[in-house]
Amino acid sequence: MTAAGCWPAMDMLRSEPMQLVQLIIPIESAHRAISYLGDLGLFQFKDLNAEKSPFQRTYATQIKRCGEMARKLRFFRDQMKRTGFLSSSWSPMGTNVNLDELEVKLGEYEAELLEMNANTEKLQRSYNELLEYKLVLQKASQVFYSAEHNAIAQHREVEQALGEGSIDSPLLLEQEMSTEPSKQVKLGFVSGLVAREKSLAFERILFRSTRGNVYHRQVVVEEPVIDPVSGDKVEKNVFVVFYSGERAKNKILKICDAFGANRYPFPDDISKQYQMITEVSGKLSELKTTIDIDSCIGPIYCRILVMNLSSGTFCLDVTKKCLVGEGWCPTFATNQIQNVLNRATVDSNSQVGAIFQVLHTKDSPPTYFRTNKFTSAFQEIVDAYGVAKYQEANPGVYTIVTFPFLFAVMFGDWGHGICLFLATLYFILREKKLSNQKLGDIMEMAFGGRYVIMMMALFSIYTGLIYNEFFSVPFELFGRSAYDCRDSTCREASTLGLIKVRHTYPFGVDPKWHGTRSELPFLNSLKMKMSILLGVVQMNLGIILSYYNAKFFRNDLNVWYQFVPQMIFLNSLFGYLSLLIIVKWCTGSQADLYHVMIYMFLSPTDDLGENQLFMGQKFLQIALLLAALVAVPWMLFPKPFLLKKQHEERHRGQSYALLDSTEDDSFELEEHKGSHGHEEFEFSEVFVHQVIHTIEFVLGAVSNTASYLRLWALSLAHSELSSVFYEKVLLLAWGFNNVFILIIGIVVFICATVGVLLLMETLSAFLHALRLHWVEFQSKFYEGDGYKFSPFSFVSIGDDEE
Numbered sequence: 114m115t116a117a118g119c120w121p122a123m124d125m126l127r128s129e130p131m132q133l134v135q136l137i138i139p140i141e142s143a144h145r146a147i148s149y150l151g152d153l154g155l156f157q158f159k160d161l162n163a164e165k166s167p168f169q170r171t172y173a174t175q176i177k178r179c180g181e182m183a184r185k186l187r188f189f190r191d192q193m194k195r196t197g198f199l200s201s202s203w204s205p206m207g208t209n210v211n212l213d214e215l216e217v218k219l220g221e222y223e224a225e226l227l228e229m230n231a232n233t234e235k236l237q238r239s240y241n242e243l244l245e246y247k248l249v250l251q252k253a254s255q256v257f258y259s260a261e262h263n264a265i266a267q268h269r270e271v272e273q274a275l276g277e278g279s280i281d282s283p284l285l286l287e288q289e290m291s292t293e294p295s296k297q298v299k300l301g302f303v304s305g306l307v308a309r310e311k312s313l314a315f316e317r318i319l320f321r322s323t324r325g326n327v328y329h330r331q332v333v334v335e336e337p338v339i340d341p342v343s344g345d346k347v348e349k350n351v352f353v354v355f356y357s358g359e360r361a362k363n364k365i366l367k368i369c370d371a372f373g374a375n376r377y378p379f380p381d382d383i384s385k386q387y388q389m390i391t392e393v394s395g396k397l398s399e400l401k402t403t404i405d406i407d408s409c410i411g412p413i414y415c416r417i418l419v420m421n422l423s424s425g426t427f428c429l430d431v432t433k434k435c436l437v438g439e440g441w442c443p444t445f446a447t448n449q450i451q452n453v454l455n456r457a458t459v460d461s462n463s464q465v466g467a468i469f470q471v472l473h474t475k476d477s478p479p480t481y482f483r484t485n486k487f488t489s490a491f492q493e494i495v496d497a498y499g500v501a502k503y504q505e506a507n508p509g510v511y512t513i514v515t516f517p518f519l520f521a522v523m524f525g526d527w528g529h530g531i532c533l534f535l536a537t538l539y540f541i542l543r544e545k546k547l548s549n550q551k552l553g554d555i556m557e558m559a560f561g562g563r564y565v566i567m568m569m570a571l572f573s574i575y576t577g578l579i580y581n582e583f584f585s586v587p588f589e590l591f592g593r594s595a596y597d598c599r600d601s602t603c604r605e606a607s608t609l610g611l612i613k614v615r616h617t618y619p620f621g622v623d624p625k626w627h628g629t630r631s632e633l634p635f636l637n638s639l640k641m642k643m644s645i646l647l648g649v650v651q652m653n654l655g656i657i658l659s660y661y662n663a664k665f666f667r668n669d670l671n672v673w674y675q676f677v678p679q680m681i682f683l684n685s686l687f688g689y690l691s692l693l694i695i696v697k698w699c700t701g702s703q704a705d706l707y708h709v710m711i712y713m714f715l716s717p718t719d720d721l722g723e724n725q726l727f728m729g730q731k732f733l734q735i736a737l738l739l740a741a742l743v744a745v746p747w748m749l750f751p752k753p754f755l756l757k758k759q760h761e762e763r764h765r766g767q768s769y770a771l772l773d774s775t776e777d778d779s780f781e782l783e784e785h786k787g788s789h790g791h792e793e794f795e796f797s798e799v800f801v802h803q804v805i806h807t808i809e810f811v812l813g814a815v816s817n818t819a820s821y822l823r824l825w826a827l828s829l830a831h832s833e834l835s836s837v838f839y840e841k842v843l844l845l846a847w848g849f850n851n852v853f854i855l856i857i858g859i860v861v862f863i864c865a866t867v868g869v870l871l872l873m874e875t876l877s878a879f880l881h882a883l884r885l886h887w888v889e890f891q892s893k894f895y896e897g898d899g900y901k902f903s904p905f906s907f908v909s910i911g912d913d914e915e
Contacts, residue, residue, distance in 0.1 A: 125488060125510045127665075128503055129443040131478035131902070133159070137468040138436045138454070142461035147905075149453040154906035155446040157479060159439040178216060185219045192226060240397065241341040242375075245306050245349075247393045249377045252332040252351035253304045254390075302355045303365050305376035306334070309348040315372050319354060322364050328355040341375065353379070439472065441479055441902065478503045481902035486544075488513065490565045498887045499897020504665065506658045508891050515651060515890070516882055517568035518576075522647065523827035523878040524569070526835060527577030528584040529870055534570035537563050569879075579621040580828075584866070585835035587624035594618060594625040636832070640825040642694045648821025648889065649683070649691045652814075655893030656680055662894055674752040679810060679893075682744035685737040687818050696726045713738060749807045753800040760794040817889040823881050831874055838865045 134156075138146045150156045307315050316329055330353045337346040352374070354365055369376055380389055442450055447469075454467040480501050484492050492509040494516065501507050524530070540547065540563040547560055559566065581587045595618050596611040611625060618624070622639075626632050656679050663671035693706055704724040712719060713734045721731060842865065846858020891897070 125482045125484065125492065125507050127505070127507060128480045128482055128501060128899075129445065129902075131441050131481065131503065132444050132447075133472040133474045133476065133478070134440060134442055134450070135468075135470045135472050136436075136438045136440070136454070137470070138438070139458075139463050139465045139467065140434055140436065142457045142463040142467065143436045145461050146454055146457035146467055149457050150450070151905050153446075153449060153453055154904045155442055156450060157441045157902055157904045159441065182216055182219050185223045188223065189226065192230075237344075238341045240401065241339045241344075243393055243397050245338060245341065245375055246377045247390065247397065248334055248338065249304055249306060249351050249379065250390045250393065252334065253353050253379050255332060256330050256353050300328075300355045300357055301362060302353055302379070303362070303369065303376060304351070304353045304379040305369060305374050306338070306349040307331075307352055307369075307372055307374035309333070309350050311372050311374075312350045312352070315352070315368070315374065318368055318372075319365065322368060323356065323361050326357065326361060327365070329353075342373070440905075442904075443481055443902075477899070479902035480505075480899040482507060482509065487564045490562045491516065493561075494565070494883065494886070495891075496901070498891060499895070500899045500901050502896050502899040505896060505899065506662050506665075506894060508658070508886070508895055511654065512886060513568070516886055517565065517572045519647070519824065519885055520569045520878050520882040521572030521576040522644070522824045523881060524573045524831060524874065525576035525580040525828055526582045526584065526831065526870075527574040528582070528586075529835070529866075530570045530573030530575075530577050532867075532871055533566065533573060533875065537567040537570055541567065569875075580832070581622040581624055581627070582832060582835065585832065585839045587622075587627040589624050591620040592618065594623050596623065596625040637825070637829065640828050641822065642698075644821045644824040645687070645818065646691050646694060647824065648818050648885075649687050651821075651885070651890050652683060652817060652893060653680070653688070655890045655895075656683065659894035670752055670755055674748065674755070678744040678747040682741050682748075682811065683814050685741040685744070687814065689734070689737050693726060700726065702726055709734075745807065745811060748810065749803060753796060753803050756799055757794055757796050813892070820889055821885065823885070827874075827878055827881060831870065831878075834874070835866075835870060838862055838870070 136146075312331055316331070319327055319329055331350045332352075334349050334351060337348045339345070340347045340349075356362055356365055366376075368374075451469050454469060457463075458466045480503055482492055482501075488509070491512045492507075495501070495507070495509040495512060521530070540560050544560075544563070552560055577583070578590070581590075593615060595613050595615045597614045599612050611629065622636075626635055656676060659679075660672060660676040663669070663676060690706070690710060693704075693709060696702070697704060697706065704726050709721065709724050717735050717738055718731075725731070839862070842858055843862045846855050846861075849855070
């Protein structure tokens with residue numbers, strides 16, 4: 114089993130080998146071949162007309178026509194999506210595509226669909242009107258039935274009152290009952306629906322405008338109904354307004370129009386009411402059947418995309434029977450692409466197969482890394498700085514470990530790390546569901562980097578165990594502390610009266626250091642020195658990667674006049690400082706490293722005295738200082754002169770021709786000379802560039818090492834903030850012995866921890882770790898001037914359209 118098979122990230126050490134390929138595809142199988150290549154997603158077409166403007170290309174007119182057809186297809190797609198018939202997969206094309214025929218068909222389909230939409234809107238509006246009419250008939254009939262029932266009951270009461278001759282009977286009752294029907298006052302009525310939110314204002318305006326000379330009843334409709342005018346679902350009430358006189362009627366009609374109330378006629382006769390309900394129900398069923406008829410629109414969207422692409426990336430051969438195109442593909446995909454082309458030939462019943470030919474070119478290939486859902490986010494962090502040059506060493510592999518580790522150095526608290534891990538675990542366990550949902554911008558970024566955050570959380574737990582901090586509280590997880598009080602007067606962990614009574618604490622910081630007077634000086638010294646060590650190690654890793662880049666691209670000048678002097682300069686100063694730190698830790702010496710490094714430059718020949726850590730340190734410092742001074746001109750002067758010499762030798766060799774060369778050879782030589790004659794070596798420009806590069810590295814070695822001290826600063830800030838929230842909020846609230854104050858303190862502590870430490874501090878540490886990778890690490894070897902491999906894919910086209 115290979116190393117790459119053991120760990121998928123090993124495939125990312127360098128980009129995949131690419132090759133430029135020429136495809137010669139017969140016309141009859143072209144549409145299938147391109148469609149299958151789009152489904153495969155491993156072939157990037159090359160623009161064969163890059164030197165021409167869009168209006169000068171051969172198929173400019175066809176492109177415009179395709180653009181218009183694409184607009185129509187987008188219209189079809191929106192219609193299909195609105196009705197739920199849009200498929201997520203691309204359908205294969207069954208017949209050859211003719212641009213003229215397709216344009217005519219799309220025009221016909223668009224006209225038909227527009228007409229269908231207009232008819233559907235009319236049908237839908239009629240359906241909604243009939244639905245409202247049915248509700249009015251049903252609800253208003255209840256009003257009339259209730260009124261009739263009350264009238265019959267009242268009539269019986271009146272008859273009983275007349276029969277008994279009660280003194281309470283109205284004096285004019287007999288006259289009223291004996292009035293002829295022709296002389297009775299007839300009341301008119303208006304019925305319809307009004308929005309429920311406007312019903313109270315509707316009733317109030319009716320009462321005021323008619324001065325109370327109307328009788329108004331409303332019945333609530335339980336379910337929302339679709340308004341025929343607006344098409345929105347609205348909660349409505351059925352109303353019936355009784356009036357007397359044409360003047361009152363006109364006022365009621367105007368008020369209905371002002372409130373957007375839809376009016377519907379209502380028959381007076383009860384038998385007609387039931388008949389109308391039956392007729393309306395029948396018409397509703399007919400309209401429902403008509404509206405539910407499905408319109409079949411062929412899946413032709415992929416065809417126009419293929420034609421649009423083909424017109425820019427393909428050209429016809431002389432016989433106009435084949436499409437000739439070029440593009441990039443990974444070497445591992447050769448067999449897959451050939452199989453796809455063969456399948457297109459078979460499915461199209463073509464007599465001639467497609468030709469797959471590898472071309473030799475000096476063009477720079479695109480950069481392609483095979484990533485998965487775990488490594489893709491780390492690769493995006495690197496690509497945000499710049500896409501790697503083809504076959505350049507990829508820092509994304511090392512970023513998988515170094516990025517979360519440097520973050521954790523600044524965020525070291527295993528309690529906070531557990532909280533961060535649990536939040537990330539939610540995204541990971543529900544990633545299938547969340548990947549299909551639309552999240553907000555911030556949540557989308559957090560979900561996309563869920564595996565990065567998971568690694569950050571795991572490393573934070575690890576460094577938190579080293580710092581022995583759980584929300585700033587130390588625990589004796591790996592055994593008892595090595596220190597104890599000297600006597601009974603020693604207050605626990607708060608004075609200098611501690612003595613070592615046991616073996617050294619086995620893992621991390623001894624819990625007794627927390628809370629002592631020497632805690633801050635001890636942790637400051639530890640974290641500051643640790644930051645320098647980590648910085649020097651990562652910068653050395655960057656310079657070593659520059660060596661492998663130079664060896665891979667066979668650039669010996671960069672090996673001897675860039676890698677070697679850079680390693681000498683960096684390690685003569687800061688590598689030596691790292692050595693002193695390690696020796697001091699191992700020996701327990703009290704030497705002042707500041708004094709050693711300063712006087713290494715000011716007085717290199719003076720005795721070190723009590724600051725001497727090992728024998729021969731003075732002579733070693735002098736040798737390292739001389740090596741650092743030699744490394745600067747080593748980087749500066751030789752390389753420009755050697756580049757000039759190489760250029761002269763290369764052009765001197767091109768100025769001579771073979772005596773027995775043929776005419777064709779002479780022609781090729783002249784063509785070669787003409788193509789390179791304009792390349793002149795600008796020595797001054799190269800020398801100035803080398804001066805800038807040398808100054809940048811020398812000053813950068815100092816500033817970059819100092820930049821790694823941010824690891825110490827942010828770690829200290831995180832620890833102190835956590836300690837303040839714990840002691841000044843939680844413990845302070847606990848000391849009041851009051852449940853209400855304790856609850857408030859817990860709430861404030863949680864809010865401060867989540868808002869400041871888990872959100873703001875996480876973002877701050879993330880950005881600082883990003884800076885250390887982009888500037889301090891990648892600037893040592895990473896050029897990042899490549900371009901991404903963007904294969905032709907229907908999935909990516911669909912995403913762009915969205």
